[in-house]
Amino acid sequence: DGGITQSPKYLFRKEGQNVTLSCEQNLNHDAMYWYRQDPGQGLRLIYYSQIVNDFQKGDIAEGYSVSREKKESFPLTVTSAQKNPTAFYLCASSIERGYEQYFGPGTRLTVT
Amino acid sequence: KQEVTQIPAALSVPEGENLVLNCSFTDSAIYNLQWFRQDPGKGLTSLLLIQSSQREQTSGRLNASLDKSSGRSTLYIAASQPGDSATYLCAVASNTGNQFYFGTGTSLTVIP
Numbered sequence: 001d002g003g004i005t006q007s008p009k010y011l012f013r014k015e016g017q018n019v020t021l022s023c024e025q026n027l028n029h030d031a032m033y034w035y036r037q038d039p040g041q042g043l044r045l046i047y048y049s050q051i052v053n054d055f056q057k058g059d060i061a062e063g064y065s066v067s068r069e070k071k072e073s074f075p076l077t078v079t080s081a082q083k084n085p086t087a088f089y090l091c092a093s094s095i096e097r098g099y100e101q102y103f104g105p106g107t108r109l110t111v112t
Numbered sequence: 113k114q115e116v117t118q119i120p121a122a123l124s125v126p127e128g129e130n131l132v133l134n135c136s137f138t139d140s141a142i143y144n145l146q147w148f149r150q151d152p153g154k155g156l157t158s159l160l161l162i163q164s165s166q167r168e169q170t171s172g173r174l175n176a177s178l179d180k181s182s183g184r185s186t187l188y189i190a191a192s193q194p195g196d197s198a199t200y201l202c203a204v205a206s207n208t209g210n211q212f213y214f215g216t217g218t219s220l221t222v223i224p
Binding site for chain 2: 050
């Protein structure tokens with residue numbers, strides 16, 4: 001069953017802690033993306049990767065980091081430098097850049 | 113920077129009605145445009161993708177049109193059903209295909 005998985009579905013952290021969100025796909029897609037969704041705002045791009053071992057900053061990369069060591073995996077770390085980390089985080093992939101995007105179910109992160 | 117606007121923000125219609133959702137964008141140099149559906153607390157489900165060279169795409173009761181020169185796309189839903197209730201998002205890919213810009217969505221309620 002092909003698709004994108006994100007774990008966990010809900011995540012709670014204390015302020016000042018780093019946290020890593022998982023994103024895995026078995027669609028054999030080259031491109032992967034991380035977005036953040038806040039109430040009343042459209043999705044905003046955090047990072048994207050077009051190929052293994054390469055990634056680029058999106059519009060709101062500050063306070064986040066990523067890695068792309070395997071084609072299937074694109075984990076996102078929310079660092080303590082991110083000033084307002086509480087949000088719904090969505091991972092997506094496409095066969096290559098500019099093609100149809102497929103989304104995972106999302107991770108809701110709450111930092112208190 | 114590309115700005116994507118969706119009007120109206122919310123729409124309520126009786127079951128069986130045909131309806132149109134609107135999406136406008138400021139930069140006509142796009143790679144493609146994609147329409148999504150999002151149910152509360154869930155990820156996005158791809159509905160239709162229109163390449164920049166295309167004028168429209170159809171899938172079942174859905175028809176999406178694209179007028180690049182005027183920076184507009186519409187999503188037409190025929191014979192609406194309560195199961196169509198969701199938020200509909202449009203996303204525009206930059207001319208390089210690297211980045212996608214999302215509107216804030218139209219929340220649709222179909223009343224039985």
